[in-house]
Amino acid sequence: MKRDREMKAENSSGSKPEAKETSSGTRDMTTGSPAKLMLGFFFPMLLGMLFQQFYNMVDTIIVGKYLGVNALAAVGTTGSINFMVIGFCMGVCNGFAIPVAQKFGEKNYRQLRKFVANGAWLSIAFAVVMTVAVCVLCRDILVWMNTPEDIIDGAYDYIFVIFLGIPATYLYNMVSGVIRSLGDSKTPLYFLVISSVINIVLDVYMIVVLKMGVAGAAWATVIAQAGSGIGCLVFMKKRYEVLHMTREEAQPDRDMMRVLFGMGVPMGLQYSITAIGSVILQTAVNGLGSMAVAAVTAGSKIGMFFCCPFDALGSTMATYGGQNIGAKKLDRISKGLKAAVWMGAGYSVIALAVLSLFGPTISLLFLDAGQEEILGQVQQFLVINAAFYFPLALVNIVRFLIQGMGYSKLAVLAGVCEMFARSLAGFCLVPVIGYVAVCLSSPLAWIAADLFLVPSYFKIMRRLKRQWGEAQGRAVR
Secondary structure (H helix, E strand, O other): OHHHHHHHHHHHHOOOOOHHHOOOOOOOOOOOOHHHHHHHHHHHHHHHHHHHHHHHHHHHHHHHHHHOHHHHHHHHOOHHHHHHHHHHHHHHHHHHHHHHHHHHHHOOHHHHHHHHHHHHHHHHHHHHHHHHHHHHHHHHHHHHOOOOOOOHHHHHHHHHHHHHOHHHHHHHHHHHHHHHHOOOOHHHHHHHHHHHHHHHHHHHHHHHHOOOOHHHHHHHHHHHHHHHHHHHHHHHHHHOHHHOOOOOOOOOOHHHHHHHHHHHHHHHHHHHHHHHHHHHHHHHHHOOOHHHHHHHHHHHHHHHHHOHHHHHHHHHHHHHHHHHHHOOOHHHHHHHHHHHHHHHHHHHHHHHHHHHHHHHHHHOOOOOOOOHHHHHHHHHHHHHHHOOHHHHHHHHHHHHHHHHOOOHHHHHHHHHHHHHHHHHHHHHHHHHHOHHHHHHHHHHHHHHHHHHHHHHHHHHHHHHHHHHOHHHHHHOO
8 A cells, every 4th residue: 555655646746756665775876975875786796796706716716726727728618609699688687777777766665666577578589589599599609700620619618508507697687786786796796605515515626526517517507596586586585675566567668678778788788799809819829729718717717806896896897877867966976986997906916916916826726737838828828908097997997887877878889889999800810929918818808998988978967067067066065
């Protein structure tokens, strides 16, 4: 009855339900200190991503130690295609969450629930179509990528299982995206911790005990993510009163799906377009042989672990930007950007120092001490990439901020910049200077994206200030 009265009041007068409808665990980022709010959201996000990378790293460590260098290279050579497909899934779900964050900041909870419901319908459709398509094509893609013959069978065994798990990827990322849009970054963390433990246990059991090879590592990842997604879904339905929807709110809505499609697909394409450059680069790396593939695999896994703070900053800015654009508080967006840039710059210096000093030691998690040539290549990869971590910080901060503000199409263009930079490295630089070009490919991509994103952000802010008026800009300070 209470919900019926709220809906009638909203439909008749245009007013929105009071903020008291929000349930415990949510975080309103439209008031209070931007830096404090962002740090409170950032650290649970960071811990969650570290755990996610941790169990991904465990896959690689166990594969490298128990199955050998060729198996390590087989898993590694799928990294770019994995990023292209799974990254699309993640991007789509992040895009679906943007209107949820905006409506939460606007305090329009009925529209928020309808966006959640329609995002779920679209996620189901996307998951079914993508799973069928990529499972049919994945062997051909590996052949097109010039995957070495001695590792292509292992690569196929691994990536096919990962692609079978696309529905689990959509489930977890859609549910966790909605939860984060409400300002709660802790709940997804708790379920990732649980799933990481499950993943580690299953890795050991399937690879060491059942002798399932690289497919065992893939199944462990899929099962762990599915468990995490189901846990988040059950918890979300019980915990958040603001998401308790009526039958009418849960119905498919063509107009809302159009909005979600316009937000989600560009963000998914941003990941995939960026990954196309990575696929082209991986093809060039494959031409350098299995040892180079193994070095890039180990270096990338370590680098992904150290890049988690940048990813967490990005996700923080997406929610922060979405809520504050919904509340029409431009000054808070600018203050949040400045705080995030300082955080990214400070961490970039720390990460470079750690990898320069301890990179070889960390590499021993994946490789044996006797593999000196590969260890040297891994260290070269890590140091060159870490020297350009600040441009990477800017990419994540600015791109996710403007996505949260509703300008996801610009993020696609930034992805195109990254794609061209990595493609240039793969086509033109690797044949000339070899492995060094592989190490420089990501820094070139980050710089290219920044040259587009930073001016775009300032252009967006100038446009919004003109639209909303200088008087409103002063009023929200």
